Amino acid sequence: MKYRILELNTGGEVLNKRTKMALWLILSATLVLKLAVVLLLIPKLTEYLPYTIGGFVDRYDNIAENLLSGNGYRIYPDTSETLLRSPGYVLLLTGLFYLFGKSLAAAQVINILFGLATAYIIALITRQWVMPRSTSPDGGGNIEWAPLFPAMLFLFYPGIILAETRGGVESFFILLLTSLVFFLYRLICFNRTRDYVVAGVTLGLTMLVKSTPALIPLAFFPYLLLRAKSVGVTRVSVVTNFAAMGLAALIVLTPWGLRNYGLTGDFMLTSTVKGTTAHQGLYVNKHFGSGRDRDPLLIEATDQQSAIADELGIKHLHGFFNVFYSVKDEV
Known part of the structure; x- marks a missing residue:
């Protein structure tokens, strides 16, 4: 079993030729179908839907526009520079806006491409899991087609399609997070x-988009130590290699941290949106079971945050995410 895992990851083809050809056909057909649905069909149906599809969300586009205009990393020209959003997706949007103008279609197309790349990586991950269980290097019977099914499930999952219709961070983040899982599996195999x-x-790049994976190493490191003896790996090598992983992530994140240190005096590697969302989530949970919908509760939580800022005399612009005129007020 160990030999087959190594054989799968070190040399030749991860997917055999038939599976790879089938996967490329699926991805090509999906690309054409999604371009037609997202760019042609959905815009004509939007007015008949009970919710809004499309558009740029979460203020990433505001920051990208201000960067292009020379106003710095801020949401509005007259507000302070911000730490509200991590720079990964902002910089991607800035590049798209520079090349194509503020084009929702360009953002949608890149999201679709991210989705296709994610599906391919999902197929690779699936193959790594089913290969040790197969009876031959080619997969043994119909098991060689197993990687196609989770890839297709991902491609046509409604939430993924919805994310691809708008200028949001989700597709980019999912691609990076899936890539992180793939590379974590490789290091488990080889050390x-x-x-x-x-x-x-990859962890550093993912955290530059959203800081959610920051806790993964805390759970992953004990696992690597506990399994070290059973797979013939020394714990010293695990500690050394894990330190190299942490250093690599830190190097990727350091420019963002240094920028934030220059603004606030604190070396911050994440964004400031966490406190806002934590407060909103706590408010919703406190009123769980009240029979009220989530969205009105979130608005009430936002109003409460704004009221606190007013009481403290902090100048700000009220919104779902309040925007401040001093970066230290934001922090």
Whole structure:
């Protein structure tokens, strides 16, 4: 079993030729179908739907526009520079706006491409799981087609399609998070320093988009230590390689942290939106079972945050995410 895992990951083809050809056909057909649905069909149906589809969300586009205009990393020209959003998706949007103008279609197309890339990586991950269980290097019977099914399930999951219709961070984040899972699996197989470094770089890039994966290493490190003896790996090598992974992630995140240190005096590697969302989530949970919908509760939580700022005499612009005129007030 161990030999087949190594054989799968080190040399040749991860997917055999038939599976790879079928996957490429699925991805090509999906690309054409999604371009037609997202760019042609959905815009004509939007007025008949009970909710809004499309558009740019969560203020990433505001920051990108201000960067292009020379106003700095801020949401509005007259407000302070912000830490509200991490820079990964902002910089991607800035590049798209520079090349194509503020084009929702460009953002939608890149989201679709991210989705296709994610589906391919999902197929690779699935293959790594089913390969040790197969009876031959080619997969043994119909099991060689197993990687196609989770990839297709992902491609046509309604939430994924919805994310691809708007200028939001989700598709980019999912691609990076899936890539992180792939590289974490590789380092489990090999315990090579280079695999840890690649996983660390991927972790850093993912955290530049959203800081959600920050706690993954805290759970992953004890697991690696506990399994070390059973797979013939020294704990010293695990500690050394894990340190290399952490250093790689830190190097990727350091420019953002230094920028934030220059603004606030604190070396912050994440965004400030966490406190806002934590307060909103707590408010919703406190009123769970009240029979009221989530969205009105979120609005009430936002109003409460704004009222607190007013009581403290903090100048701000009220919104779902309040915007401040001093970056230290935001922090």
